Amino acid sequence: MQTNIFETLDWLPDAPEDFRQRCKSLAEDANASGREVSALANAKLDNNKLRVLGGVIAKLIANGRTLHPLSPFKLGILGTGTTDLLLPPVVASAARHGVALEAIAGHYESALQDALDSGSVINTARPDAVLVALDHRSLPITAVPGEPELADRIVEDCAQIYAAICGAVRQHGGAFCILQTLASPPEAIFGSLDRSVPGTLEWIIGRVNDRIIDLAQRDGNVLFDVARLAATVGTANWFSPQEWNVAKLAFSYGYVPLYADRLGGLLGALRGKSRKCLILDLDNTMWGGVIGDDGMAGINMRQGDATGEAHLTLQQAALELHKRGILLAVSSKNTDEVAREPFRSHPEMLVREKHIVAFQANWRDKASNIAAIAQELNIGLDSLVFMDDNPVERDQIRQALPQVLVPELSSDPSDYARRMLATNAFEAVAFLQEDKARSESYKANAQRLALKSDAINMEDYLASLEMEIHFDPFDETGRSRIAQLINKSNQYNLTTRRYTESEVAQLEEDSRAFTLQVRLKDKFGDNGMISVVICRAEGDDVWQIDTWLMSCRVLGRQVEHMVLQELLHHARAAGVRRLVGEWRPSGRNDMVRDHYAKLGFTADGEGSEGSTRWTLSTDHEAPRPRMTVIRSGVSV
Amino acid sequence: MSQQEKLQQIFRDVFDDPSIELEPSMTADDIAEWDSLSHVRLMLEVSKAFGVRFSASEVSSLTNVGDLEALIAAKGGA
Known part of the structure; x- marks a missing residue:
C-alpha cells in the first residue's frame, strides 16, 4: 500500500478529463508554448497518457518549436532490453521538470558498440548527455560464489566497460554520461550470506555500483541512482520475470512513469530547474489544529501522539531541506503575531523563526501571498513548492499560479513529508558549501522587502527601518572609499566629476571647500558609505555644489533629503545665503535629472551640453525624514 | 463495465484511438498502431486491468481479439 504513492505518482493532481483532446489540440497549435506542455505534464499520467503527450512533444520539437520556457535537452539512451517503450514517457516527464527533451535510443543491446562507433545514431545525434541505462543482464556478470579473484576481475571488467562508454561518448558525441546504478534482483542464492560471500550476484553488483558512483563523480558525469529507486518500490516489484521473458523489459512496465519522472527531475536539475523554496501552510500542515482557535496549548505537535508526530516528521524534513540550502517560507491565513507565536515559544516546535526566510501570515488570498514571497526572495514562481492540507487552497494555487508545484496531500499527515519529497522537486546534481549559506543572504533582502509590503505607508516603512545616518567631513579614514565612489558612481551622480585619491586628500585641507561623506545604518545592518558631497565657495555667500552622488542601494530611503538638511545646516552656519546645484548629463545619470527640482530648488538656466542650473535659498525649510542623525560622531 | x-x-x-470498436475477428492488421512493441504494451495493460498473467507463449500465440477474449475468460480475468 505504501509503495502506491510512487507507482501512481500520487503527489500529482489527476489528469484533466479531456487530456487526450488537449494533447491533440496542442499538437495542432501553431503557437504551442512550453507552458501548455508543462500544464499537461504536471498530472498523474499513466503509461498511455505519457505516451500520448510524449508523442506530441516529440512532434512539436521535430517541427522546430522551442517550447519556451522549457529548456532544450538532447539525451541519448543506451539501455538494457527494450528501451523504445521508455522514450515517450521520459520525454513527457521531462516537461514536468522544465525540460524540452529530445531522446534518442541506441540499438537493442548494443550499448558499447553505440558508444564506440563514431557514426552510431547516438554519437551522430550530438546529444548533451548519454544515459547509460544498463542493468546486470547487459554486463559480463556471472555469479562466482567463493571465487574472490574471479569476482574481482568481473568487477574490474564492468568498470572498464563503463569507463570505455564514458570516454567514447565524450570523444565521439561530445557528451557527458548519466550513469545508472544497478538494482539487485531479489533472488538470493545463499540468503543473507549473499551480501558477504565474494562472487555472489549481490556482492558483485554492490562493488560495480561503487565503481559507477566513483565514475559518476568525474568528468562532469552524473549519477542516476536506480538501485535506490528499485529499493524504494521493492525489487520484487521492480524486477518482473514475466515482463523480462515476454518483452525484455529491464524493469516492470508499471514503474516506467516513476522512472521517467525521476529521470526528468535529474535532467531538470541539470538545466537549473530544481525548486529552491518550500512554502508551508501552518494549521493542520505544520502542526495539528488551528492556532487561532486552539491556541498554543491546543495545537498538536506532541511527541508520543500519532498526529503530533506526523506533523513533526514534516517539520523535520523541512529542516533537513533547510540544512542543504532549500529556503523555507510560510503562507498562512492567520494574524501575523498569532501565527509567529509557536515559532517563537512553542517548546515542541522544531522549525523556528530563524529558519523562515519569508513569513506571510495574513488574510489575503494565498496566491497573492505566494506571488509576494517569490518577489521578496527574487526567485521565479517555478522555484516554489507549496504544501497545504486544504484541497481548496491547493486548487486555487494550481489555477492561479500553475508554475508553483503543489503536491497532492491525503487527509493523513503521516505521509506529508514523504509526498513532499517524492515530488523530486529539489533534485540536485551537486552539493556545494555555498548552498548551505544561501538561506542567510536571501533572508536579509527578504526582510527588507517584507517590511515594505506590510508597511501601511512609506513614511512608516522608513521609520520602521530605524535608520541612522552618519555625516562626516572628508578624512583619511574615508578617503579611498570616497575616491572609489567618485570614480565609479554613474547613475545617481549629478555632475560625474572624477577626482583622484590625492585630489580628494587635498579637499580635506581646502578651506574654500565643504565636504560630506555619508554612511547609513539600519536595523538590518550597516550599508557603509553611500553618499558623497563636495561644495565650493563662490564669493562669500554662495556654495556651488560641485559633486553630489549616492549609491543606488539606498534609493527611496530619503537619504538625499537628509543630506540637503545637513548641507543647509552647515551653509547657514557658514553665513552662506544660497546653494547652487548643477545637473550635467553624462548619458547615464538621467535618474537625477529632476533631483534638484524634487528637493525644492528653482531652475536657474541652462549651461553647456544640456546641463541645468538650480538654486535654493538657505532659508529653505524642508520636512525632516525620520532618521537619527550622527554628525561627526555626535547624535543631533 | x-x-x-x-x-x-x-x-x-x-x-x-477512441474510435476503435472491437470485433472478435480483429487482428493486428486492422489497427495501424498494432506492432510488436505495442502488442507488449497491450498485453501488459490487459494483464494489469484483468489481474491475470500471460506466459511468453500465450503472448505470442494470439492471432485475433477473439483469442485474447477467450484467454482472459479462461484465466478467470475480471
Missing part, C-alpha cells in the same frame, strides 16, 4: 467494454477501453487507450 463488461469484459468486452473494458477490453475495448484498453485498446483505445493503448492505441490512442
